[in-house]
Structure formats: structure tokens, C-alpha cells
Amino acid sequence: MKYQSTRDKNVLLSASEAIARGLSRDGGLFVPVSFPKLPAGALQEMCSMNYQQRAVYIMNMYLSDFPLAELTDYVSRAYSPKSFNTPSIAPVRKTDDGTFFLELWHGPTCAFKDMALQILPYFMTASMTKTGEERTVCILVATSGDTGKAALEGFCDVPRTKIMVFYPKDGISDVQKLQMMSQSGDNVSVCAVEGNFDDAQTGVKKIFSDPAFRDKIAERGYFLSSANSINWGRLLPQIVYYISAYCDLVAKKEIQIGDKIDFCVPTGNFGDILAGYYALRMGLPVRKLICASNSNDVLTEFIRTGIYDKNRRFYATISPSMDILVSSNLERLLFELSGRDDEAVRGYMDSLSRTGRYEVSDDMKAALRETFECGSCSDEETKAAIAGMFENNHYLIDTHTAVALRVLEDFRKTAGNKTPCVVVSTASPFKFCDSVLSALGRDTDAPGTQLIEKLEEVAGAEAPLPLKTLKTKRIRFTESVGKTDMQGVVDAFLS
Numbered sequence: 001m002k003y004q005s006t007r008d009k010n011v012l013l014s015a016s017e018a019i020a021r022g023l024s025r026d027g028g029l030f031v032p033v034s035f036p037k038l039p040a041g042a043l044q045e046m047c048s049m050n051y052q053q054r055a056v057y058i059m060n061m062y063l064s065d066f067p068l069a070e071l072t073d074y075v076s077r078a079y080s081p082k083s084f085n086t087p088s089i090a091p092v093r094k095t096d097d098g099t100f101f102l103e104l105w106h107g108p109t110c111a112f113k114d115m116a117l118q119i120l121p122y123f124m125t126a127s128m129t130k131t132g133e134e135r136t137v138c139i140l141v142a143t144s145g146d147t148g149k150a151a152l153e154g155f156c157d158v159p160r161t162k163i164m165v166f167y168p169k170d171g172i173s174d175v176q177k178l179q180m181m182s183q184s185g186d187n188v189s190v191c192a193v194e195g196n197f198d199d200a201q202t203g204v205k206k207i208f209s210d211p212a213f214r215d216k217i218a219e220r221g222y223f224l225s226s227a228n229s230i231n232w233g234r235l236l237p238q239i240v241y242y243i244s245a246y247c248d249l250v251a252k253k254e255i256q257i258g259d260k261i262d263f264c265v266p267t268g269n270f271g272d273i274l275a276g277y278y279a280l281r282m283g284l285p286v287r288k289l290i291c292a293s294n295s296n297d298v299l300t301e302f303i304r305t306g307i308y309d310k311n312r313r314f315y316a317t318i319s320p321s322m323d324i325l326v327s328s329n330l331e332r333l334l335f336e337l338s339g340r341d342d343e344a345v346r347g348y349m350d351s352l353s354r355t356g357r358y359e360v361s362d363d364m365k366a367a368l369r370e371t372f373e374c375g376s377c378s379d380e381e382t383k384a385a386i387a388g389m390f391e392n393n394h395y396l397i398d399t400h401t402a403v404a405l406r407v408l409e410d411f412r413k414t415a416g417n418k419t420p421c422v423v424v425s426t427a428s429p430f431k432f433c434d435s436v437l438s439a440l441g442r443d444t445d446a447p448g449t450q451l452i453e454k455l456e457e458v459a460g461a462e463a464p465l466p467l468k469t470l471k472t473k474r475i476r477f478t479e480s481v482g483k484t485d486m487q488g489v490v491d492a493f494l495s
Helices: 014-019 042-047 053-057 068-078 120-130 146-155 174-181 197-208 211-218 231-249 270-281 296-306 330-337 340-353 362-371 379-393 399-417 429-437 450-457 486-495
Strands: 001-004 008-013 030-032 092-094 100-103 137-143 161-166 189-195 222-226 259-267 286-292 307-309 358-360 371-375 420-425 480-482
Touching: 001 100, 001 486, 008 014, 008 399, 014 231, 030 307, 030 330, 042 053, 042 231, 053 068, 053 197, 053 231, 068 120, 092 231, 100 231, 100 286, 120 137, 120 146, 120 161, 120 231, 137 146, 137 197, 137 486, 146 161, 146 174, 146 189, 146 231, 146 362, 161 174, 161 197, 161 486, 174 231, 174 429, 189 399, 189 486, 197 358, 197 486, 211 222, 211 486, 231 259, 231 270, 259 270, 259 399, 270 330, 270 429, 286 296, 286 399, 296 307, 296 371, 330 340, 330 362, 340 358, 371 399, 379 429, 399 420, 399 429
Parallel strands: 100 420, 137 161, 137 222, 161 189, 189 480, 259 286, 259 420, 286 371
Antiparallel strands: 001 008, 001 030, 092 100, 307 358
16 A cells, blocks of 8 residues: 555555655655455454454554554554553443534543643654655644644654644633643653644644754754644544544444444544545445535535635634644545546645635535535534533533534434434543533632533542542643744754
8 A cells, every 4th residue: 555645646655654754844744555455244243343443443544554463552552451441442322312523632631632642753764764864753733722732742752753732722721731841751842832723733734844943953853743633643543543442332223234224423633534535435334424614614614615715714612622723634625526536626725825725626626515514603503512412312422523513403403314313422521621611500710620510519429530530630831832833943942
């Protein structure tokens, strides 16, 4: 299996080369040259497997330079009882009203990013060995809230790695911020950016694309890579939980093999829902992928019109991990919908850089509508979804999952479709205590760690242990910089 750049199909790398590099030097993202198909009987076979076995089965189809025994070892260590608080790793929960939720927040940082970032460090260090890379890798991360902590946790004190995380200063929840500011590890650093997530992401991409800076740190024995979902090693593990969820529904006799289902996914950077699209390309019986947006509905508009336009008002919402106007992973979808036309993708990305917008061809618009549905909702509608689910089912969901639930409800009212649908639940509600409590009509005038206890009391449930113990953690990182000063922070970190 080889990997090519979305902006130059002539760039061909092995899996380990693509993972180690993270981003192609032409600015493109790495994709497999073709999607392996699930063999006949594979889904039935995986129904009797546990999550770890399913992960090995699927990822082995993409990682031809990782021997099976090696991959099995990495999976068993990444998805272990030490890291995840449920043996099923990514359980599908059915509520009293018949809604399915794929719970992806049982890992160490209580968000879906753990599903990939617990295994990426193994992929990264192994890839460095396989490619003969002797330098230390510096992982640069821009986060809208959850990726940063998950990456910090995954790479904490991993040999031959350093990790620097940038987050929008006023754009994440108190709990998310405290998680990162108190991160342990001798090889980690965290810095706030005075701007939004798009500013942080743009700053990181500029650092990656600066050849002079690459040469400068190379003299010190470092090279740059990414733990964001632009890295194939981050995206690949996310394919697994879509296939696993389908197998769980079959095993529970909710559906039969071959029945088509929908997934409704809250997404801002498009990586999570893209993994579902890749599962579909492998042969998973998926009817529709429903893209759920908050007030920053740039993706919803794109799916409806084929026009991507970031020139719009930016909203700071109660679902901050989706407060994004430049969705990096959409480039990978453009590559597929255009028939892998790298020249066309270059043109779209150049237009986005110059004007902040682009419009795809009519054929691509038709292909987009064939697979994707979409919708968006306001903060008030998000809160109403949280309150309704708790009052009717005594099931607590976070602000991002609530966006997906509301969009699904609206979609079903409009389309009148009864296809079974799985809502992808991306974070623990205890990461967004103030907003969840507010949705439930409770007072939120207290520090974040106190609100965790208050939400426990209201919900009649215990918060995940990593969040309960936050109040005892020492604050380590308080630095804040302007969006044009990020490279200087990385330079100092690697001095």
C-alpha cells in the first residue's frame, strides 16, 4: 500500500514515510492510492471479535510495512484497560427512545481523539525507525479543545519526541484548558494563541511550510510532524470505530448484515466524518453520512451548495471543538470526488488561500449529495437537545453530541426517513459542565472543577476519573502569544 499527496499524485510514499512526515511538502495531505475492500464475510467475522481484534483486522489492510505481530502489539497497548474505562472501548449505547450513540469518550482524556492518539505515538516512533530517521520529531498541534490534550497524553515522555500544542486562548472550555495547562511530561509544551482555532491552525501550517525554519531546526537534530488529523496515522484508527459500531449493531440483532445505516457526526475539521466516508469506500453498508454543524456552518453550506466560503462571521459557541471555518480534511474528500484530480485540488486550495472561497464542479456537487446530508443548529437548540435527552431518557450528552442529535431530529422530520442511525458521541459531558448544567436549568457560577461535582450531583452519575482529579493538578503552562508569534515559541522550545 502506497500513499500519494492530494496535490501531486506523483508523490508516492510508504505508510511509515507518510506517517512520519505528516504533511506533504507540497502542502497536500496523504491518502492511500486505493481503498482496500472488505472481503466477503468480513463483517460477519468481525461481529465475534473484540475492538482490538477489529482494529488489527482493518488497519492491517492499510499498513503493509507494519508486520501483523507488530501491529497487534501496538493495538493491545493502545486500547488497554489502563487507558480505557470500558472493555468494549467504543460501545454503542441505545437509549430508551431507540437512539443509538457511539460513545467515543472512554479514553484517558474523555474525548474521541483518544481513539487515534493513543496509538499514533506507536505508529510515529516505529515509522521513524523504519525510515531510518535519526532525528527527534517535534509534533506541532493546533487544537480546538480535544486534540491537544489527547496528543499531549499520547506523546507524554515518549522517547525521541517533543510536542508543542497551541490552543485558542478564549475558545475552549475551562475543563479543556485545565487539562492542557496541567499536562505532565518533560517533552511537552502548551501555549495559548490570541485568536481562534483557524488562526492557530494557519500558524502551524505556516511553520510546516517554512523551509528555512525546517533547515534551522534540522541542524539541532529535529524535524516536524503533526498529530492533527492531517496525519494519516491519526485518521486511519478512526475508520475502525465506524465498522466496529456496525458489527455491534449486528451482534445485538438491531440490524442484519447488509442492512444500510446512517451516521450523524458532529464535525468541524471534517476528519471524523471523513473516516466514516472511508469506511463506506471499503464496503461498509452506509446509506448517508449526516454532517452536523453548529453556528459555524461552513460545511453545511458546502454540502448544500458546493461552495466553500470561509469569509463569514466566526461564532464562539458552546460546542467549541467545532468552532472552525477552515476544515483541513475536506481536501481529502475533494481529491476523491474529483476523481483524484490533483490539479483541480491544487486549484481549489489556491483559491481558498487567495480569496477564502471556491466552488466545485457540478459532477462533484452531485457526488457530494449522493453520500452526505447536513444540518446546523444554534446554541439554544443544542441546549434543548441536551435537556430533552436527559429528561426523556436520563442520558447525559455533551454539547457536540447534542448538535448531532438536534440535526438528526431535524433531518428525520424533513426527510421522514426511518433508516437506523448512529449518533457519533465525541466527548464526555463533564468536559463542558457549565454549558450542560445551563442546558439543564442549573446555576453555573463556579470554577470548572466545582462544576464537575455539581454535574455529578444533578446527573446522578460519576465523572470520569481523569476529570475528577483535575482539581489536584499543578498548573504548568500559562504562556500566551499573538498569532504571528507562534514560530518564535516553537524555536524557543527546540533551542
